[in-house]
Amino acid sequence: MRSRGVVLSAAVFSLSMLAALSSCTSQPSTPPVPPPPLEVTNPILPGDFADPSVIRVGDEYWAAATSSGWAPHFPLLHSRDLVNWELVDSIFQTSPAWSDGNYWAPELATDKGRYFVFYTAHKRGGPLCVAVATASQPSGPYTDHGPLVCQELGSIDGALIRDENDTLYLVWKEDGNSRGLPTLLWAQPLSEDGTRLIGEPKQILMNDTPWEGQLIEGPHLIKRNGWFYLFYAGSGCCGLQCNYGVGVARSRKLLEGWEKNPINPIMKANQDWKCPGHGSVVSDTLGRDYFLYHAYSTQSSVYVGRQGLLDPIEWGADGWPTINGRKGPGGRLLSKPVAFFDDFTSTSLVLGWQWPNGRQPTTGLAGGLLTLAPPSEQAANPIGAVLARSTNAANYTAETLVDVSGLTEGMSAGLSAYGNPDNALWLAIRSGKVEAWRRQAGKEQVLGGIDAPTTMNGKLHLRMRATNGKVFGFAVSADGTTWIDVDAEEEGSYLPSWDQGVRVALVAGGVAGASVRFDSLRITPE
Template identity: 50%
Template sequence: MNQQDTAVSEPVATQTISYTNPVLPGDYADPSVVRVGDDYWATATSSEWAPLFPILHSKNLVDWETVGHVFPDKLPDWAEAHFWAPEIAHENGRYYIYYTAKKKGGNLCVGVASSASATGPYVDHGPLVCQEVGSIDGYEIRDKNGDLYLVWKEDGNSRGLPTPIWGQRMNEERTALTGEMFEMFRNDPGTWEGGLVEGPAIVRRGDYFYNFYAGDKCCGRECTYGVGVARATSIKGPWEKYDQNPIMKQNEEWKCPGHGTVVSDPSGRDYFLYHAYNTDSFVYAGRQGLLDEIKWGEDGWPYFENNSPAITAQIPAPGGATASGAEDLDISEEFNDGNLSDTWQWPVEQKPAYTFNEGLLVLEASPDNIGTVLGKRTIDEDYTATTAIRKSALHGGIMAGLTAIGDTDNAVGIALSDEQIVLWAMKGGSLSTIARAAAPAGEEMVQLRLTTEEGDQMQFAWSADGTTWHPLNEGEAVDAFYLPPWDRGVRVGLTAKGPENATAVFDWFRVDN
């Protein structure tokens, strides 16, 4: 389970390694982590991007690899949108994912899925709680008697109301709540908590349960998030909020930290995996996954070094393991393996159809919005994305190429269409053309390039040989300030807009950060 009694951990011999935040670069909001033996398993918010809820694996809390998804092929039958805040738990050989989603025709609910393996397949058990104003951020915990509870937030802030954190008994199958719900605590207006408290993560240490929670505005350019903690000797309270809250605030490198979970390593140290915005890449890269050690004061309360996210830190590496820090930040997809890597994403409402043909990606078009989408998380404010597209394979009015994507109504891209190279933008669902150029005659393949600075200043160019590049917007950057929605970062990837059954053929896709 997520519950961990840190008082009984036994230190083991370790060596220390260094790492630099983020440990999950890119849009990995609301991360959750659990340790099972020598393995760490994590997941994070998907929002409106499928496949839903990545499953990530690590041996040292620093180096992470995406190894699957909770819902890799389709959405849960009962849900339609807003796939937020998954919480991973483990007990008696079974993994549980509590997640938030919008019920079809209804409001936000907390649902649960389970599997005998961290990587799935997961069986969905449907929603556990759906309050009138919405229920989000589910978390499981056992009390001192061993009874199982679900803890969650009532989403009152969506209607200008308070945001109680509730608890209620749950059956052992995790399929239904039982007994009476009870309030743990709620936001205190006029304090740092502002309009909400959310993202509860509870651990037991000695006689106390500690509830790590987030307060105030989570997301977007006006975010004010921080981390607080409350404690009680019983799950039902009374809960005492720490008078030194918030225990984590922003610094010069990271802003709006919050919504994470606690995990203990084999040496007995406690860590917090949570999200924050980088002050440079900010909303464009989204809320990235950070790791910090939790320290415990003589007064029994937890704290973080410098009361803010670490820029660099050290962590024990049991068994002589090493950490390379963040994964290779550059992307190279050559399409030679006959499958897509697990880090590709697409809009939840439109699963793409594609095939592979001798090292080429054949992507079926769609007439909707910006067309069929295959995207990757961006991780920096400055990057260059390139792709190679087969000109001779485009027919019948299809427009296909390289795109920076906020969502399906907001994007900007460079594409091949009807023997022309087109620089286009969609804003609020309205499509416009910024520039056009004739495609090179007699060329089988054309390369397209997007260069981004400061997250939203974008230059587009094309090349017939990968050496000589022809700018399409003549040196004046396209302003993509409008791209990221309030709860997501920008994706960059491939799109194909056109009649159904029409296809675009891509040779490769690369991103240099």
Template identity: 45%
Template sequence: MPGDFPDPTITKIGDTYWASATSAEWGAVFPIFSSKNLLDWELVGHIFPEKLPDWASSNFWAPEFHYENGRTYLYYTARSKQGGMLCVAVASADHPAGPYHDHGPLVGQEAGSIDGFAMPDENGDLFLIWKEDGNSCQQETPIWAQRLNDERTALIGEATELFTNDVRWEGPLVEGSALVRHGGWYYMFYAGNSCCGKGCNYATGVARSRNLLGPWEKHQQNPILDRNDVWKCPGHGTVTEMDGRWFLLHHAYAAESHEFVGRQGLLSEFTWNAQEWPEFVNRSPQAPALADMTQFNITDEFEGEALGLAWQWPITAPKPTTTVRHGQLHLTAGASRLGTIIARRTHAATYKAATTLDFTNLPVDTFAGLAAVGDPYNALALMAGNGQVQIWHVKSGKQQCLAQAYVEPCDTLTLRLEVWGGQRYRFAYSTDGATWQPLPTESFTLNGTYLPPWDRGVRVALIAQGAEHTTATFNNFIVLNKR
């Protein structure tokens, strides 16, 4: 599942597999994918497609599906508006594709509570398993279990600590618990060490117990899933089975693109060895590198009557107002910072992107353009407006214009962005779609190594900045990945 797809969850309901992943600070929150064969996935919706839960503000992490008695539950992490702590919450639906009703938080410890996973014990009572986020305050990170009530809306009884980070490879934390029962054992797959960014050293371990509440025994061969030359920092996955074969759907960075694309979704197959422990071939992901990235090219001519489900926006702002009509996207501008942002995940670190906008009818003092965006505070953009094109450099919220040029009057203006390895960026524009003018002219490439946040990949975005009653019109959006 290429592109930014961290902390994936998977479950099988009937003959269909359902998956989701961390969406962090991008809406819509928690994508819902479906598949019949674990290889071909369709984006069918989102857990929270437009409005955030009333209690939560940010950090939408680690969704986990749980299905019982004809109802689908999603346990997830988010940050509370009240108190600011990370909490594990739950939403439910009559169908895995939604719509989902949010029931609010189940647990929010002072250090934070994340990575909830629901699992029945040997008596059939359902428990919530989660991590206390002690690493956020230089403490240990216990994995806890506590029983859920019959409505699955609250915890009851006492919490039990299952284990904590006490082995060297785990570093400052254990997290991302996912449980499965096999051969009379409970197995907990879990992640250890640093998850994200250039310096990550994440890996996957496993522990087992005859009873859900322990005692738990960690495998002496941990980590059982670690890096290789193709994939870095594999971890935080959920187990699934197909035709007697066992898989962990987890994330990892592609060594070629690393943090610029983000943590991508992988299926890694494992078997059960003679000692009844799960075992991966070479203790590392066996998925080959994606040789032909052109299969993930994006071409959107804005057909139909609405934007596709793959478009995203920063959750720090309301969902953008868009209209799709007659093969054009009309994007209502925003006055703050970069303005209104709608974006698509990137799948490679080397690509070209372009858009053609209606330049003649662009309102005065409204700028529209194409950008590489880490988040609203970090971006590189080629913007057009007031008869000019400009390069906007935004770093840590500070914005400056690096270059500008006046453009001869024209009906449409095409803007182009080229990226190499996620680090070098080059911009150009064209008034006829054939002849390109680079900007800036003195230095062809700009350094974009600062763009990705620690836990997310870079997006390619369309932007409209100006008075909130104005609108920018785009004719297309194209991303072509390196062959």
């Protein structure tokens, strides 16, 4: 009896094991728990990096951003972890021949081993257009193919997607809000090489809900689980009165059936950031989705510009995405902005220097000095030569060291809080004087001045201090230690253009043949 019991127990055990094994093979396995999202400290792109677009290539990431009225056009950035970014180049070093300004919204895209940038620019003698450039690798060089679409009201914010039949499409915004009209998003087939439109355009979305206000724009499309998702921005993008937000719509087909998320906007302002929007989606190597977009810091406001932020996307059981629980931009706050210093000892300008579009100065580097000269048509302009850096904080001190030994009568050398060619504040050394100047709406005035201090080595230190991004004080020193105020406080809220932050600029000009040597520039956030 005991031996039979042992045999029976073994048989029962074997049947149990077979049932368990059968169950394991017939039941679907529990999907793995996704890893937590990256820990992000925002902004990941500190400074003026509006309308950021990002793609992943293998295990690396590439991003581009608006340059607007500054050149070179469309900064190009690289990252290996999606959080830490390095400026590596610009899409265009000079303006595409067909265009004359408004370099906005470069949308990076990749398709079948090819790389694209769809960008906005103003056509000479015409409207705003969406154009395309291509490259064989994401780092470039990019070959421009010119405009794809130039509607009378203006065409901006191009994006690339393949439809449910694998046909390549361009999606873009018609700029109706520029004339108080509704704004429409259009889709139209592209040639297989992506360089020309074919077929007919079709409207797929428009601004028709109250939060969107006068516009929707900045479309970015992805495919996920049989749906097309279109992320977009709505309402006013820029300036002190902005109220931008992020919305999303979805459809099973590209050209029809779009529905907007009933809880839109999925992102609006909070206590740290305002006017978030115009972004793009990227998946990391672990399959997690992120949204790279811009927003204004509530501390530095419009004076720094629209900075690049990153947040993870959460996908709900209903298939709709949300970002940070609809609590506005997330991540930890960057507590200590990075200082900038250039002593001009390199053989070429370090990346990140900019100049106003169409006014590239002449520069040279030798012996630890930067030589700066205006284009000939701007020689008489005291700030005809502009070489600028964006800022990353509302409170900072900028200092430069000017070689005054080579200044001749009428030649001007200075340090500026620069908005655009018509709006600037600057401290200038000219004809034995150190003077603070204002240019507002193209009109100039001297705010104050003193005799230039005597130098021991032929060099003078100029200092500019910014408070709250919009109040500026200027001082001069012969030794970099003892400072003399030239203009202690000057209000500069008028400086930034509607879509750009204020730059710190080295400036030169005043007379034909003007050429100024600078020893260094330091920008220290406070």
